[in-house]
Amino acid sequence: MSKKESRKQMIERLSNLDEEYKQQQENVLKSELLDYIKGNDFKSVGIVLSMPHEMDTDKIILSLLDDGIEVYNPVCDYEEKVMHFYPFTTMDEVKKDEKGIRIPPVTTPYNDFDLVVVPGLVFDEEGYRIGYGGGYYDKFLKDFQGHKVSVIFEEQFGEVEKESHDIPVDFIITPERKLNAKAGR
Numbered sequence: 370m371s372k373k374e375s376r377k378q379m380i381e382r383l384s385n386l387d388e389e390y391k392q393q394q395e396n397v398l399k400s401e402l403l404d405y406i407k408g409n410d411f412k413s414v415g416i417v418l419s420m421p422h423e424m425d426t427d428k429i430i431l432s433l434l435d436d437g438i439e440v441y442n443p444v445c446d447y448e449e450k451v452m453h454f455y456p457f458t459t460m461d462e463v464k465k466d467e468k469g470i471r472i473p474p475v476t477t478p479y480n481d482f483d484l485v486v487v488p489g490l491v492f493d494e495e496g497y498r499i500g501y502g503g504g505y506y507d508k509f510l511k512d513f514q515g516h517k518v519s520v521i522f523e524e525q526f527g528e529v530e531k532e533s534h535d536i537p538v539d540f541i542i543t544p545e546r547k548l549n550a551k552a553g554r
């Protein structure tokens with residue numbers, strides 16, 4: 370299956386998850402991720418403002434702020450094909466970009482946080498992933514020095530054909546298990 374077909378199929382699969390099941394799984398993912406962040410004493414986190422078919426990140430972001438952890442969200446420059454992170458302040462300041470992706474106020478970029486939560490559609494157990502295309506995360510991760518985690522539904526495991534520019538995540542959290550992807554490579 371091509372990358373494009375895998376993406377389309379996974380978006381459909383995620384969109385068709387039972388709403389009650391999805392929310393119950395998200396509650397588990399949220400508490401697992403918060404435990405992981407506190408357990409590792411991470412003080413700053415880069416994480417997306419979620420789209421409807423993705424794991425809901427709003428509650429996670431608000432909970433991190435409550436705990437005094439800095440939160441940064443990505444903003445794409447679609448012309449330059451790069452992505453930078455900006456500080457999250459409040460949901461009231463969140464707007465949509467030209468592609469309908471939610472973004473924080475574009476102030477001073479900061480890409481040097483302790484942990485990045487990497488989004489994606491299909492993942493393998495070694496931490497390789499198929500994202501939304503564009504290579505925004507692959508390019509970002511090339512220079513990123515912090516920890517890389519993905520938080521996903523079990524339904525997102527699948528076959529990933531590796532490409533030379535792909536940068537895998539170190540750790541994968543699902544509602545059922547925590548995978549040290551780096552150790553498994």
Ligand SMILES: Nc1nc2c(c(=O)[nH]1)N(C=O)[C@@H](CNc1ccc(C(=O)N[C@@H](CCC(=O)O)C(=O)O)cc1)CN2
Nearest residue numbers: 417418419420443445468470488500501502503505506
């Ligand atoms: N919630 C969330 N925010 C995120 C991401 C994400 O995965 N989730 N991103 C993760 O990277 C970045 C946005 N990534 C994007 C990647 C591609 C397109 C895009 O160009 N879409 C085209 C169709 C793509 C195609 O099929 O070729 C379009 O809408 O015209 C938009 C955003 C940053 N913000």
Ligand SMILES: Nc1ncnc2c1ncn2[C@@H]1O[C@H](COP(=O)(O)OP(=O)(O)OP(=O)(O)O)[C@@H](O)[C@H]1O
Nearest residue numbers: 372498499500501502503504505506507508511534
């Ligand atoms: N480090 C890089 N430098 C230059 N171009 C890159 C780099 N990484 C990826 N690309 C380009 O970006 C495009 C999309 O890459 P790919 O299909 O791997 O995206 P993806 O993994 O689905 O998305 P993302 O990384 O944004 O989540 C490809 O054409 C690829 O050549």
